[in-house]
Amino acid sequence: MPQSAPERFRARHQFQNAFGMAMDSIRAHKLRSFLTLLGVIIGVASVILVGSAISGLGVYAEQSTAKAFGSESFLVAQIAATGRLSRRQYFDKIKRNKPIRRDDARFLESVAGDEVLYSPYRNHTSDVKRENQICEDTTIIGVSADMAQIRDIGVVEGRFFTQQEDRSRSLVAVIGNTVRTTLFAGESSPIGGILRIEGLEFHVVGLEEQLGSAFGQDQDRNVYIPISAFDRMYGPGTGFALFGRPKPGSGLTLGEALDLTRVALRTRFHDPPGQDDNFDTLTPDAIRGFIDQVLGMIAAVVVPITCISLVVGGIVIMNIMLVSVTERTREIGLRKALGARHGDVMMQILIEAVVLAIMGGGVGVALGSLATLLLSRIFDLSLHITMGYVALALGVSSLVGIISGWYPASRAARLEPVVALRAE
DSSP states (O other), rough: OOOOHHHHHHHHHHEEEEEEHHHHHHHHHHHHHHHHHHHHHHHHHHHHHHHHHHHHHHHHHHHHHHHHSSSSSHHHHHHGGGGOOOOHHHHHHHHHHHOOOOOHHHHHHHHHHEEEEEEEEEEEEEEEEEEEEEEEEEEEEETTTTHHHHTHHHHHEOOOOOOHHHHOOOEEEEOOOHHHHHSSSOOOOOOTTTTEEEEEEEEEEEEEOOEEEEETTEEESSSEEEHHHHHHOOOOOOEEEEEEETTTTTTOOOHHHHHHHHHHHHHTTTTTSSOOOOEEEEOHHHHHHHHHHOOOOOOOHHHHHHHHHHHHHHHHHHHHHHHHHTTHHHHHHHHHTTOHHHHHHHHHHHHHHHHHHHHHHHHHHHHHHHHHHHHHHHOOOOOOOOOHHHHHHHHHHHHHHHHHHHHHHHHHOOHHHHHHOOOO
């Protein structure tokens, strides 16, 4: 039944009185209240920090993926994502899938080249030399001229090599920033310089924008050369990865360009209807989905462990509230003797516990946010505060307050007035 106006007024008045008394009790015992809040403050701040680290890791991984993979490109290969496969799955794919060869790339260009850009991709680790300088363990990447557009490769000096240079097997190179600082230290520009790879002299025609490191791997320690020059040094190989992207103005989305490529390859490989592809594909969305899955697993393990400190804080609140009930036994007995109801007494104690937990949660959020900002600036970390973790921390701290205050409140409300008034 809905409450009448007098009942609603009485309930509001009782809540205001209970809240005022709870605040008076907190102010009367400032040090005890602060020590009670300390566990909740630390717990909430820990949740904010951990949540910021997980969210920041997700943003960092997405940015690194976009830099290394391209935002609108896809990959076709015999095996496109070894990191997500078990050993058995890997060897099953090796047996079933066909490698992508030069003839397959030419077929795709003849069928879908008007709407989709394609570029082969091969890499090899080698030392790059210039006079007496050596840049060790450099990634030599063989691609076509279209790769700059497919993977959004930024060139800050010079240019990327052209299709004509690829067709003529010209020995030209676009270098990363680490190669530049190692081999061309002290020079104003590396453009026009000569470096040696596997005994061949390459002319530097471009400098790639600085990418930094991703998951501990230097993304600037690389050299892009024409795929024809790569094949000249290392042979044709058994196959390569093939990057693709919708041509500007084609009107195709990434998914449509990938579907067009899949249909063409299935036709070339004579895959019967209903059978899985005899090749592997990878898109930025698939990478992001895998990253989100990993981060979700990390959050599912780490965040509950962090929330344990909130449980400890709740136990502290419960103990303090039990002490408070003991101290106010005569007061509670007097209130009940004067007509206070079971719910009135319970509300007073429960509100005090909840207020303590919420205050601790608020201070914890502030401290956690401040620590996140300081760590981000001092150590140049990718930390991002998200409202989801803030809401989680405040919600758990409020729940802790309710649970930890319920037993002391219930115990206080069950006191008999006569027995309570006799207490010392």
